[in-house]
Amino acid sequence: MRKTYTYDKSREAFxxxxxxxxxxxxxxxxxxxxxxxxxxxxxxxxxxxxxxxVWDLDGNRFIDYMCAYGPNVLGYNDPDVDAAAAEQRAxxxxxxxxxTKMVEFAELLVxxxxxxxxxxxxxxxxxxxxLAVMTARAYTHRKKIVFFKGYYHGVSPWTQKIDYAGVIxxxxxxxxxxxxxxxxxxxxxxxxxxxxIAAVISQPYMHGNFMDNVMPAPGFWQEVRKMxxxxxxxxxxxxxRAGFRLDIAGSDHYFGFEADLICFCKALAxxxxxSALCGKEFLKNTVSGMSYTGSYWLSAVPFAAGIAxxxxxxRLDMPRTLIEKGEKLKSGLIxxxxxxxxxxxxxxxxxxxxxxxxxxxxxxxHQEWIAECVKRGVFFTNHHNHFINAALTDxxxxxxxxIAEEAFAVVKKRx
Amino acid sequence: MRKTYTYDKSREAFxxxxxxxxxxxxxxxxxxxxxxxxxxxxxxxxxxxxxxxVWDLDGNRFIDYMCAYGPNVLGYNDPDVDAAAAEQRAxxxxxxxxxTKMVEFAELLVxxxxxxxxxxxxxxxxxxxxLAVMTARAYTHRKKIVFFKGYYHGVSPWTQKIDYAGVIxxxxxxxxxxxxxxxxxxxxxxxxxxxxIAAVISQPYMHGNFMDNVMPAPGFWQEVRKMxxxxxxxxxxxxxRAGFRLDIAGSDHYFGFEADLICFCKALAxxxxxSALCGKEFLKNTVSGMSYTGSYWLSAVPFAAGIAxxxxxxRLDMPRTLIEKGEKLKSGLIxxxxxxxxxxxxxxxxxxxxxxxxxxxxxxxHQEWIAECVKRGVFFTNHHNHFINAALTDxxxxxxxxIAEEAFAVVKKRx
Numbered sequence: 001m002r003k004t005y006t007y008d009k010s011r012e013a014f015x016x017x018x019x020x021x022x023x024x025x026x027x028x029x030x031x032x033x034x035x036x037x038x039x040x041x042x043x044x045x046x047x048x049x050x051x052x053x054v055w056d057l058d059g060n061r062f063i064d065y066m067c068a069y070g071p072n073v074l075g076y077n078d079p080d081v082d083a084a085a086a087e088q089r090a091x092x093x094x095x096x097x098x099x100t101k102m103v104e105f106a107e108l109l110v111x112x113x114x115x116x117x118x119x120x121x122x123x124x125x126x127x128x129x130x131l132a133v134m135t136a137r138a139y140t141h142r143k144k145i146v147f148f149k150g151y152y153h154g155v156s157p158w159t160q161k162i163d164y165a166g167v168i169x170x171x172x173x174x175x176x177x178x179x180x181x182x183x184x185x186x187x188x189x190x191x192x193x194x195x196x197i198a199a200v201i202s203q204p205y206m207h208g209n210f211m212d213n214v215m216p217a218p219g220f221w222q223e224v225r226k227m228x229x230x231x232x233x234x235x236x237x238x239x240x241r242a243g244f245r246l247d248i249a250g251s252d253h254y255f256g257f258e259a260d261l262i263c264f265c266k267a268l269a270x271x272x273x274x275s276a277l278c279g280k281e282f283l284k285n286t287v288s289g290m291s292y293t294g295s296y297w298l299s300a301v302p303f304a305a306g307i308a309x310x311x312x313x314x315r316l317d318m319p320r321t322l323i324e325k326g327e328k329l330k331s332g333l334i335x336x337x338x339x340x341x342x343x344x345x346x347x348x349x350x351x352x353x354x355x356x357x358x359x360x361x362x363x364x365x366h367q368e369w370i371a372e373c374v375k376r377g378v379f380f381t382n383h384h385n386h387f388i389n390a391a392l393t394d395x396x397x398x399x400x401x402x403i404a405e406e407a408f409a410v411v412k413k414r415x
Numbered sequence: 416m417r418k419t420y421t422y423d424k425s426r427e428a429f430x431x432x433x434x435x436x437x438x439x440x441x442x443x444x445x446x447x448x449x450x451x452x453x454x455x456x457x458x459x460x461x462x463x464x465x466x467x468x469v470w471d472l473d474g475n476r477f478i479d480y481m482c483a484y485g486p487n488v489l490g491y492n493d494p495d496v497d498a499a500a501a502e503q504r505a506x507x508x509x510x511x512x513x514x515t516k517m518v519e520f521a522e523l524l525v526x527x528x529x530x531x532x533x534x535x536x537x538x539x540x541x542x543x544x545x546l547a548v549m550t551a552r553a554y555t556h557r558k559k560i561v562f563f564k565g566y567y568h569g570v571s572p573w574t575q576k577i578d579y580a581g582v583i584x585x586x587x588x589x590x591x592x593x594x595x596x597x598x599x600x601x602x603x604x605x606x607x608x609x610x611x612i613a614a615v616i617s618q619p620y621m622h623g624n625f626m627d628n629v630m631p632a633p634g635f636w637q638e639v640r641k642m643x644x645x646x647x648x649x650x651x652x653x654x655x656r657a658g659f660r661l662d663i664a665g666s667d668h669y670f671g672f673e674a675d676l677i678c679f680c681k682a683l684a685x686x687x688x689x690s691a692l693c694g695k696e697f698l699k700n701t702v703s704g705m706s707y708t709g710s711y712w713l714s715a716v717p718f719a720a721g722i723a724x725x726x727x728x729x730r731l732d733m734p735r736t737l738i739e740k741g742e743k744l745k746s747g748l749i750x751x752x753x754x755x756x757x758x759x760x761x762x763x764x765x766x767x768x769x770x771x772x773x774x775x776x777x778x779x780x781h782q783e784w785i786a787e788c789v790k791r792g793v794f795f796t797n798h799h800n801h802f803i804n805a806a807l808t809d810x811x812x813x814x815x816x817x818i819a820e821e822a823f824a825v826v827k828k829r830x
Contacts, residue, residue: 046513068509099462134581295484
């Protein structure tokens with residue numbers, strides 16, 4: 001049996017943080033969000049990261065399946081991306097005039113992403129999902145936006161729920177929510193709101209939290225595409241989370257349709273801070289007319305990193321190789337669960353797998369198992385999809401399955 | 416007479432950009448915004464930057480008074496900031512668990528900024544102005560927000576104007592616009608909207624574009640503070656542009672009052688991509704309850720850079736030294752104008768000076784003069800405030816005044 005980890009230094013640092021930072025660590029990386037249950041099982045701070053590993057403050061090493069919630073796609077501190085970034089940094093990063101790296105990066109995206117005739121760069125996924133919705137409203141002169149239930153498109157008020165803090169009804173009053181994969185309801189919504197729907201915005205498949213992830217039903221996307229075209233509605237794909245882990249040409253390409261606008265962030269530059277909106281030619285003039293910019297949006301270092309990241313993903317035949325690693329892990333984990341008599345469900349794309357032990361609807365068993373994995377060096381979380389990166393080896397997968405097996409046995413023994 | 420610059424390579428790169436990027440270069444760094452008039456006078460792309468200089472693609476060197484529109488506060492490629500950033504990068508940047516650099520940076524801001532009891536980090540100025548408004552709405556359970564005419568608080572729909580592309584009336588229907596320095600109107604607005612105003616949001620002084628910049632009238636801020644307190648309204652200072660160029664403890668401290676929330680970005684980390692919302696203790700719990708995060712918000716490299724930047728600003732007795740440099744430049748430019756019989760107005764803080772030749776209300780003379788400066792190696796723009804950085808030397812100021820003098824003479828001769 002492995003020795004389980006303790007987190008004294010993480011806890012001390014968190015106590016310091018609570019004095020000067022609201023909730024200590026906010027957002028999806030913090031213990032407040034609910035993914036870290038029970039909190040005692042999780043470390044809070046890292047001392048270093050390399051490849052597929054992260055070390056916490058107490059010196060514990062983890063095989064990291066959260067990948068900074070997406071950005072780590074090639075491995076932490078990838079030498080090729082870091083070299084390209086360092087070379088650009090010596091010349092300049094955030095300067096009064098942009099570098100031509102911006103043009104090169106846009107050209108590379110146009111060459112790479114099937115539905116990209118142009119690219120617009122910002123910092124957050126939220127910057128480009130918001131720009132997409134504003135562009136759709138400007139182009140169509142309509143207000144309504146269709147979402148699929150279980151969506152996440154960022155933190156701007158328009159993306160949030162009416163009962164969230166700081167959100168007012170006017171922020172979300174033109175939002176229409178349709179169940180995922182439900183073409184009949186979508187058709188009804190288009191009919192009841194004829195000439196009023198500016199955009200349909202959606203992730204390429206339903207990779208929401210606290211739920212098994214769900215692929216599009218056969219023909220779903222083709223029918224959505226058709227309805228949008230017939231109704232003059234802009235089809236926006238939010239590929240912030242799944243982008244480049246399903247298809248280097250965009251997740252719409254993977255599912256055999258074309259988005260009008262597609263949003264990228266996380267895997268775009270292996271953690272260097274940049275996001276992108278790409279889109280079709282007919283919307284380029286509309287975007288040109290938007291008042292939309294930010295202090296750091298033309299920083300050259302993230303552009304250089306993004307160019308190196310995309311070129312390396314192509315050289316490594318990603319994301320096919322990530323999907324293969326994910327398949328291997330998936331079958332290993334399911335077999336490990338069966339050994340202890342558990343029914344582990346692994347849903348979503350294998351490169352973005354979501355885990356749930358189906359034997360217990362309260363999810364308590366699942367949380368126990370996750371906790372036992374984390375305390376032994378496999379960083380999973382409870383209710384969010386995971387991420388595969390290129391630095392994950394067969395040995396890492398074998399060690400993960402080994403730890404998962406031990407964790408299942410521990411949970412089984414307890415109940 | 417100096418040889419004037421030409422920009423053939425910048426023009427070629429821009430033609431390439433126009434094919435793959437909406438408007439080629441969007442936002443405030445692009446020629447579309449109106450600051451670059453006549454466009455023939457301006458370069459569009461940089462090849463490198465160092466200290467106070469930027470070089471364009473054609474090899475022309477500029478003394479850069481735009482400082483990337485603010486972020487360059489210590490000089491491009493500052494060795495101390497870059498060393499701190501590189502040290503952190505070797506450990507990790509955007510990882511699954513945050514670094515304790517996040518805690519240290521928050522502690523430093525709480526020590527440095529007078530009205531900061533806590534700090535929350537994001538990427539854009541817009542992220543934190545939006546969080547400020549959402550926090551005020553969540554705390555007060557009110558909807559209305561008071562702005563001062565001439566404001567700029569980012570690009571989110573709530574900050575834009577109703578006639579801007581992609582903005583709908585619901586985005587801005589609770590915005591109330593009051594003239595700057597107009598206490599009577601503000602008092603009236605508070606009376607007419609009793610119990611309904613969530614926040615007053617304002618820059619520390621009026622540094623809007625296309626207008627002489629205007630300091631607060633004596634007693635103005637104290638009276639605004641008083642009205643906010645009496646009405647249970649949250650007072651938000653947007654220090655994104657002026658922050659750390661007026662007072663290291665915050666621009667509210669400079670003007671002798673205390674904000675409830677204060678927004679920082681640009682000068683916070685010498686161009687490394689980070690922004691911060693700081694605020695008073697009574698709002699900390701409200702912020703803790705917000706659903707607000709982003710893919711790169713806990714990246715450690717910008718935190719390390721920010722710590723090094725603030726510590727160095729303190730060592731160099733900034734912003735006092737920036738203000739002195741600005742004063743020297745201001746008197747030199749005014750004297751140069753007088754030599755050719757022009758009335759040059761230099762407004763705003765000397766570290767953030769705004770320029771206008773008052774002899775011609777059409778601003779054509781002003782634009783001509785700016786163009787002649789740019790073509791000789793002084794990067795000014797027409798209708799936006801400028802920025803001073805710590806690497807600017809007396810020799811640079813003397814050269815600037817020299818070029819300005821020649822440019823005034825050229826314009827005088829022409830008319």
